[in-house]
Amino acid sequence: MSAVMAEQTWVEVGPIDSIPRLGARVLKRDGGDIAVFRNAEDEIFALLNRCPHKGGPLSEGIVYGRTVACPLHNLCMDLATGQAKAPDEGCATVFPVRIDGERVLVSLEQAAT
Amino acid sequence: MEKEKLVLVGNGMAGMRTIEELLKLEPDLYDITVFGAEPHPNYNRILLSPVLSGEKTIDEIMLNTRAWYDERGITLHTGDPVVDIDRKRRLVKSEQGLEVPYDRLILATGSYPFMIPVPGAELPGVMGYRDIADVDTMIATAREHERAVVIGGGLLGLEAAYGLQQQGMDVTVVHLLDSLMERQLDKPAAALLKASLESRGLRFLMEVQTAAILGSEGGAGRVERVRFKDGTEVPADLVVMAVGIRPNVELAKRAGLHCERGIVVDDTLLTYDPRIYAIGECVQHRGQCYGLVAPLFEQAKVCANHLAKLGYGRYEGSVTSTKLKVTGVDLFSAGNYLGGEDCEEILFQDPGAGVYKKLVIQDNKLTGAVLYGDTVDGAWFFQLMREGTDISGIREDLLFGQAHLGDAGHGGQTQAAAMSDDMQVCDCNGVCKGEIVRAITSKGLFTLDDVKAHTKASASCGSCTGLVEQILANTLGSDYSAPEAKPLCKCTDYTHDQVRAAIRDQHLTSIGQVFEALEWRQPDGCHVCRPALNYYLISTWPNETSDDGQSRFINERAHANIQKDGTYSVIPRIFGGETSPAQLRAIAAAAEKYDVRTVKITGGQRIDLLGLTKEQLPHIWKDLTDAGFVSGHAYGKALRTVKTCVGSEWCRFGVQNSTQMGIDLEELTWGSWTPHKFKMAVSGCPRNCAEATIKDFGVVAIESGWELHVGGNGGVKVRATDVLCRVETPEQVKEYCGAFMQVYREEARYLERTAPWVERVGIAYVRKRVVEDEVGRKALYKRFLESQKLAQVDPWKERAAGAEAHEFTPLKQANG
Ligand SMILES: Cc1cc2nc3c(=O)[nH]c(=O)nc-3n(C[C@H](O)[C@H](O)[C@H](O)COP(=O)(O)OP(=O)(O)OC[C@H]3O[C@@H](n4cnc5c(N)ncnc54)[C@H](O)[C@@H]3O)c2cc1C
Numbered sequence: 001m002s003a004v005m006a007e008q009t010w011v012e013v014g015p016i017d018s019i020p021r022l023g024a025r026v027l028k029r030d031g032g033d034i035a036v037f038r039n040a041e042d043e044i045f046a047l048l049n050r051c052p053h054k055g056g057p058l059s060e061g062i063v064y065g066r067t068v069a070c071p072l073h074n075l076c077m078d079l080a081t082g083q084a085k086a087p088d089e090g091c092a093t094v095f096p097v098r099i100d101g102e103r104v105l106v107s108l109e110q111a112a113t
Numbered sequence: 114m115e116k117e118k119l120v121l122v123g124n125g126m127a128g129m130r131t132i133e134e135l136l137k138l139e140p141d142l143y144d145i146t147v148f149g150a151e152p153h154p155n156y157n158r159i160l161l162s163p164v165l166s167g168e169k170t171i172d173e174i175m176l177n178t179r180a181w182y183d184e185r186g187i188t189l190h191t192g193d194p195v196v197d198i199d200r201k202r203r204l205v206k207s208e209q210g211l212e213v214p215y216d217r218l219i220l221a222t223g224s225y226p227f228m229i230p231v232p233g234a235e236l237p238g239v240m241g242y243r244d245i246a247d248v249d250t251m252i253a254t255a256r257e258h259e260r261a262v263v264i265g266g267g268l269l270g271l272e273a274a275y276g277l278q279q280q281g282m283d284v285t286v287v288h289l290l291d292s293l294m295e296r297q298l299d300k301p302a303a304a305l306l307k308a309s310l311e312s313r314g315l316r317f318l319m320e321v322q323t324a325a326i327l328g329s330e331g332g333a334g335r336v337e338r339v340r341f342k343d344g345t346e347v348p349a350d351l352v353v354m355a356v357g358i359r360p361n362v363e364l365a366k367r368a369g370l371h372c373e374r375g376i377v378v379d380d381t382l383l384t385y386d387p388r389i390y391a392i393g394e395c396v397q398h399r400g401q402c403y404g405l406v407a408p409l410f411e412q413a414k415v416c417a418n419h420l421a422k423l424g425y426g427r428y429e430g431s432v433t434s435t436k437l438k439v440t441g442v443d444l445f446s447a448g449n450y451l452g453g454e455d456c457e458e459i460l461f462q463d464p465g466a467g468v469y470k471k472l473v474i475q476d477n478k479l480t481g482a483v484l485y486g487d488t489v490d491g492a493w494f495f496q497l498m499r500e501g502t503d504i505s506g507i508r509e510d511l512l513f514g515q516a517h518l519g520d521a522g523h524g525g526q527t528q529a530a531a532m533s534d535d536m537q538v539c540d541c542n543g544v545c546k547g548e549i550v551r552a553i554t555s556k557g558l559f560t561l562d563d564v565k566a567h568t569k570a571s572a573s574c575g576s577c578t579g580l581v582e583q584i585l586a587n588t589l590g591s592d593y594s595a596p597e598a599k600p601l602c603k604c605t606d607y608t609h610d611q612v613r614a615a616i617r618d619q620h621l622t623s624i625g626q627v628f629e630a631l632e633w634r635q636p637d638g639c640h641v642c643r644p645a646l647n648y649y650l651i652s653t654w655p656n657e658t659s660d661d662g663q664s665r666f667i668n669e670r671a672h673a674n675i676q677k678d679g680t681y682s683v684i685p686r687i688f689g690g691e692t693s694p695a696q697l698r699a700i701a702a703a704a705e706k707y708d709v710r711t712v713k714i715t716g717g718q719r720i721d722l723l724g725l726t727k728e729q730l731p732h733i734w735k736d737l738t739d740a741g742f743v744s745g746h747a748y749g750k751a752l753r754t755v756k757t758c759v760g761s762e763w764c765r766f767g768v769q770n771s772t773q774m775g776i777d778l779e780e781l782t783w784g785s786w787t788p789h790k791f792k793m794a795v796s797g798c799p800r801n802c803a804e805a806t807i808k809d810f811g812v813v814a815i816e817s818g819w820e821l822h823v824g825g826n827g828g829v830k831v832r833a834t835d836v837l838c839r840v841e842t843p844e845q846v847k848e849y850c851g852a853f854m855q856v857y858r859e860e861a862r863y864l865e866r867t868a869p870w871v872e873r874v875g876i877a878y879v880r881k882r883v884v885e886d887e888v889g890r891k892a893l894y895k896r897f898l899e900s901q902k903l904a905q906v907d908p909w910k911e912r913a914a915g916a917e918a919h920e921f922t923p924l925k926q927a928n929g
């Protein structure tokens with residue numbers, strides 16, 4: 001992926017405080033909504049808002065450490081990699097995130113997996 | 114009046130089981146005398162192998178101690194076999210010369226090991242395997258000698274071989290056929306078994322026939338070698354013959370009772386002499402002799418039924434199943450495991466993992482099963498076989514077991530949870546799941562040993578131990594699954610109760626403080642502990658803690674029920690289920706305005722609007738709250754509905770105004786957070802149309818006032834309420850209700866409904882707190898009202914007015 005391409009896909013989603021700590025908000029998108037998470041350490045992560053299990057909205061799950069538990073059946077997903085934690089299985093699509101001062105930016109280009 | 118005399122010959126498993134079953138039905142009908150040839154009281158013969166292998170002691174396998182006989186006034190003669198029955202004079206004579214008269218006689222003489230009639234079979238060091246004396250001999254031999262040969266590769270032979278090896282002997286198993294346990298296993302399963310036993314160091318000689326046993330000192334001394342037909346020999350200091358058993362019919366034959374292979378009995382276990390019953394391995398019923406305890410125990414029930422003069426029991430034969438009790442080998446076999454013409458087989462084989470399963474099906478019914486390596490579904494298969502269930506609908510999934518049936522939602526359940534109450538858990542003693550569950554809850558059992566003691570489940574061969582443990586765990590809730598209570602979650606070693614005590618005693622008022630004080634292992638906990646802690650904090654310190662939305666499950670955070678497609682449902686509160694045209698119009702208008710996909714009347718007498726997006730929620734809430742509605746909390750661990758009937762206002766049977774009572778209760782209690790959902794109902798008379806007796810708190814109107822019920826629920830495991838007490842006035846109903854809710858809130862564990870909570874603490878305790886202790890009740894009620902002041906703020910109204918807006922709006926709409 002070229003740097004120029006990548007540059008074009010960054011979307012500013014707002015100040016970091018627009019996302020609740022240990023929570024998430026949704027970035028609406030035609031190609032599928034993106035859940036933007038904030039953990040206790042103010043790290044920001046972005047995943048496609050569809051659980052690999054049965055499509056549950058991950059943005060509604062409980063966040064702890066670097067994990068979100070899906071609200072529908074409690075699949076636990078690593079926020080950084082999108083991988084479900086053992087013994088669960090599955091992988092959610094990850095989107096790159098950048099923090100620029102107070103601003104949070106999410107790339108609409110999926111991270112290479 | 115003098116009691117009738119009952120004499121039992123044979124102080125073994127079948128005979129004594131009959132006596133136990135009889136005493137359960139008629140403790141005082143007979144004067145009972147028991148004769149046993151062995152010098153011991155009744156013990157569990159099946160567990161001789163674990164004694165031999167050193168995994169159990171003799172004391173551990175005793176079933177009835179001498180004191181047991183004494184306490185029941187049973188005369189016991191041990192070490193004194195009966196040698197004669199005088200049927201004319203109706204008395205038995207023992208070896209030591211006792212003569213005891215009988216009105217009824219039970220023969221339960223068991224069987225003896227068959228000794229192959231080869232030269233040398235009588236040498237010292239050649240023996241069968243049947244009783245405690247045999248085990249003692251084997252253990253003593255193992256101390257002084259090295260090499261053992263077990264003749265017979267069946268169930269008994271393999272257990273003997275394994276036990277002797279555990280005692281340090283070098284063991285060779287000699288088998289006539291080319292496949293082990295041919296009466297229980299097909300060849301592939303037998304091959305897996307053999308490989309597994311070989312890897313533990315047992316040696317096998319297959320397809321060899323014993324010709325002679327040779328002793329030392331020119332043949333007359335102790336056994337030295339075993340010679341086979343083909344002339345080969347193996348050295349042996351001990352030879353155990355385990356090639357089969359023969360019913361012990363000597364005594365019966367001599368007394369002139371009709372015997373074939375065994376003592377012939379009819380479906381009531383009666384022999385040809387109407388005063389004499391026979392039971393156990395010594396009998397032949399419909400041409401069949403049995404060598405396992407499960408069928409014998411079924412016989413015992415029937416025989417006891419007739420001895421107790423009930424006269425309706427019938428024994429019609431048994432399907433048997435087998436499990437091998439060699440530690441580390443999982444093996445199950447039942448019914449027609451070989452298949453044959455008109456049978457179909459379903460097979461699963463994974464030699465790498467050491468798993469083999471075969472099911473034999475005939476006319477859409479399961480008729481046989483062999484499982485090796487993975488036997489968890491044995492009990493289920495056995496049940497399908499015995500009940501002759503038509504399996505055509507589940508055939509595809511049959512082999513994968515019960516857990517695979519049904520929808521994915523049940524995948525996490527354990528096998529025990531999926532069993533129905535009438536499914537048999539312990540095949541030896543014929544104990545069903547329901548009996549175990551009842552014993553656990555009604556007798557307050559916590560450990561496997563308790564359950565064994567009270568129900569006999571898993572007290573015989575022990576194969577069902579795992580299942581019984583699962584049932585214990587399921588019945589008591591996760592906290593009691595093991596003798597030591599389980600930690601709240603993996604972030605801590607403290608239990609629910611310890612954490613809660615710490616919150617109270619150390620005055621902790623935030624999740625962060627709990628983490629610090631109790632040294633939580635993960636800095637912000639997990640999705641299991643955070644909701645529990647949040648609940649404990651707000652219920653313990655309602656005035657000092659703030660609710661942590663991010664620690665709440667989405668439904669409670671968003672104040673609506675998330676649906677499987679990520680949309681939400683909205684259920685406005687309709688107090689007591691009584692509504693009005695104006696309310697209905699407002700709901701209809703909102704449903705139309707927001708294009709609600711489904712409008713559904715719930716079972717809780719209110720209206721569910723389904724299919725709303727999260728963004729729509731505050732808007733529809735505005736419309737609904739403007740029309741006077743508040744949240745129905747259908748999404749919460751909170752008061753749900755108060756279901757009512759029309760009561761005395763309309764109903765010709767009604768004795769009190771149940772609708773108004775329901776409305777009052779709902780107005781009193783709505784908004785309160787509870788450990789789990791909380792449902793109520795009020796019925797206007799004992800006909801109980803509002804189904805108050807399956808609610809957490811149920812009220813049934815009676816002529817003189819109200820009867821209060823607690824601890825019921827519908828659901829997977831229905832529980833009817835316990836009656837708490839009767840009161841006279843609506844004011845009292847409210848006070849008792851609030852006090853009951855408050856104890857539940859303060860003391861039950863998070864996610865524990867009132868039904869399991871009441872079972873755990875006992876209804877007597879609840880009565881003590883809520884009924885008997887008036888001062889305590891009033892204090893509870895006061896605390897309840899106190900916390901309600903803060904709780905009865907409608908979350909919908911707040912959010913409709915803009916609170917928590919971030920929860921309901923997306924960050925942004927992106928293009929692309
Ligand atoms: C080592 C071993 C392992 C086994 N494992 C299993 C297993 O895993 N599962 C299973 O289902 N079954 C197993 N069995 C079989 C089970 O133990 C028997 O089916 C059961 O004990 C038979 O009960 P019974 O009362 O008919 O006979 P017994 O339990 O043998 O009782 C008969 C009693 O009568 C006594 N007696 C005989 N004649 C007289 C007389 N004239 N006067 C007074 N007393 C007399 C005998 O000494 C004996 O004590 C095993 C058996 C053995 C030996």
Ligand code: HEM
Nearest residue numbers: 674682684715716717718719721745747753754827828829
């Ligand atoms: C055991 C598993 C159960 C689960 C998981 C469950 C779950 C639910 C859920 C999610 C709702 C809300 C539906 C919505 O979003 O509109 C609901 C409502 C309801 N359930 Fe259950 N339920 C269970 C068992 C039962 C049983 C056994 C009964 C009755 C005996 C029952 C009676 C009701 C009623 C009456 C409502 C409507 C409540 C209201 O009006 O607020 N539920 N249940």
Ligand code: SF4
Nearest residue numbers: 758764767797798802
């Ligand atoms: S419970 Fe009694 S009062 Fe209520 S509707 Fe039924 S019959 Fe009528």
Ligand code: FES
Nearest residue numbers: 051054056070073
């Ligand atoms: S949809 Fe996420 S766990 Fe089922």
